[in-house]
Amino acid sequence: MGEVILEMKEIDKSFPGVHALDHVSFDVKCGEVHALMGENGAGKSTLMKVLTGIYSKDSGSIIFDGKEIEFHSTREAQEAGIVIVHQELNMIGDLTVAQNIFIGREPKKGFRIDDKKMIEDSKALFDRLKIHIDPTEKMSELTVGKQQMCEIAKAISHNAKVIIFDEPSAALTEKEIEDLFAIIRDLRSQNLGIVYISHRMDEIKVITDRVSVMRDGTYVGTLITEDCTKEDIINMMVGRVIYEKPKEKSLVAKDAPVVLKVEHLNAGHMVQDISFELKKGEILGFSGLMGAGRTETARAIFGADPKQSGEIYINGKKVEINSPEDAVKNGIGYLSEDRRRYGVVVQKTIIENSTLACLEDYTNGAVINKGKEKEITEKFIKEMDTKTPSSDQLVMNLSGGNQQKVVITKWLVKNCDILIFDEPTRGIDVGAKSEIYKLMNALTAEGKSIIMISSEMNEILRMSDRIIVMCEGKKTGEIAIEEATQELIMDKATRDIVA
């Protein structure tokens, strides 16, 4: 590790109603990978947004390469050599790889864009990263992993001195993560400073040199990765030890009735001939790789997307579900993997979001009973420990984990018996995660049934009573929890791909 290249001192930032950063300090050295960890809402993203000029800071100073700086846009930050590689990729699918990398600063030959030079420069960048991507290929043709590599290539083409990776591994396969790590190690050896934001504890141990932890907008401390354990980091993040083992046996009674039966469901090529049963009080895990068709299956059952054929039975009775409206009427609730787009109305209050699925129960005729609405919402805020100053706070001002609790509240207020949880803990910190697990167990104990789609093996093994594995739109396995192992699930999830 070399000298300090970037130092943020006593950064303070407030939004209306929220003190997002409370005098936070953070530094990065040349040739190190520095992990930034913390629960959702701890302030990691806000800190990085202040650094790269998306937000302005209220007070504090940023010293980069020996000079005090303040950026007003990501472009200024890029030009100075601080680049962010986002979790969501910002690429234009219809342009080529080279065009994407050099967008906005294309090499010119007279008035024309110098395509040849652009392609050659791209190749040189990929060589430096020791990866093989054809710069003339269309971006949309590449896998998510390759697209991310292009994003990195674009970052280093700015002569970056500091690169920030914001949850880079969230959408990658195991192999792609290994490639990513090789690149990161390589960049480190080229003396760049790297900030690595992730929730995956095992990755932190593998790739980083130091770990800094934030909690509730404050800086907690920094550890040398080699000298600390997972538990140390988690303790700093939440202030308590959390560790639970995989579920050993199904908690569902043998003779529990079937509440939901799906037969021969077909919806596009991502959902082919899916059949399964869900029992009362069961957590049915849906495992598989990205793009296995799990979300599509859930959406087809819920009526969010049209289906071609298939039958759905609830409590033994055949039902017609052609829209979410039908599904909700039949007592099905769906928690989407993309909370902000499909889960909450961020501009509205917690109360308004909580009663959205069953407003008719909170109205006298057409008029909303605001008192009753507030009462039920506050009851759930308390029960679920949703962190908010008040029930009429806009959902926009809540952290991811708390927004998720609002979505769950919505379905509990509706009193749905069948809940589909699609990646319920994605992008949620360890503390809120274990709260959501506890909640799911409490719900099934009450007799509700849950379909849980998850890409996290730990989550599947820890929560499910039974596991269905999907691969490329087909059901490839159904495993009782007693027999389930990571290896077995992975085998089923990749069977078609390998064969």
Next chain:
Amino acid sequence: MDKIKQNPIVKKLGFNRIVLVAVMLVMYFAFCALVPGFFGSAHILGALNYVYFLGFLSLGVTFVIATGGIDFSIGPVMFCCALISGYTLMKFGVPMILCLIFSVLIGFCFGLWNGYLVAYWTVPPFIVSMASMNIAKGLAAVYTKTQSVSWPRSTDPNGWFRNLVMLGKIPMGLIIFLVAAAICSFVLNNTKFGRYILCLGSNREAVRLSGVNTKKWEMFAYVMCGLLVGIAAIFFVGVYTTVQPGYGDQYNNEAIAGCVMGGTSMVGGLASIGGTVIGVLIISLLQEGILALKMTKDVQLIITGIIVIVAVYADVSARRRKN
């Protein structure tokens, strides 16, 4: 989490609305200073004459804009309502009350048509309302054989409807408008319909996935707008008596200006009836003042055009700062 304090009075009324009222007062005194004799009831009543019909247009379009849609047909549809019902009255001598109901009914039909196309056929609202604007103009012209229509004067037996505008010295129109605004505000903030349209204006897909029939409620927003436009027509003829086919476009802009100036967001999800009322008052005062300054109606077109742009820009940049 520290809560950042805000002055409770400012919070309750909204900073935006306080500024708007201040703008209105400044404007009024500016006109008083510029135009001799502007001060006094004559010009205020003049401005109010404009408020009566524009107010209803603005209230109507507020519901549509709250869903994230737009309606450019409101002005011509108002003319269409006034022309068709007025012509029916003139030619066939139907009772006045039926004629008024007929006007509202025509507005309702246009609302239903616009709303159905937007919600169920997913034709962009911009296109639907542009087309409806022309249909409204054409329909009115065909029905009246391109003649202008004069509504009965107050001395006529059928002139009683003018009491809705002015009952002796009482400005009934203003009272009716404010009552209507209060009802609209209640509908928007306290009913299922209002809740749904504001939420779907903000995030349609999340509302649909909550099991709400978003298409139905979106259509209702246009129907609500149509009804209010039908009422606006009654007040328009109550003030101006004569309607000519082929016009009405300019009121679109003025109604939308009043609405966005009051803090209703053009991208949907946020709407304020109180703001719309103040916005309408400002636009009406502006038009009265400009005429009093002996400038032409064209100057007003320029100014309202600029107001729309500034108001929308203010909304957009406020959002950008928030994110």
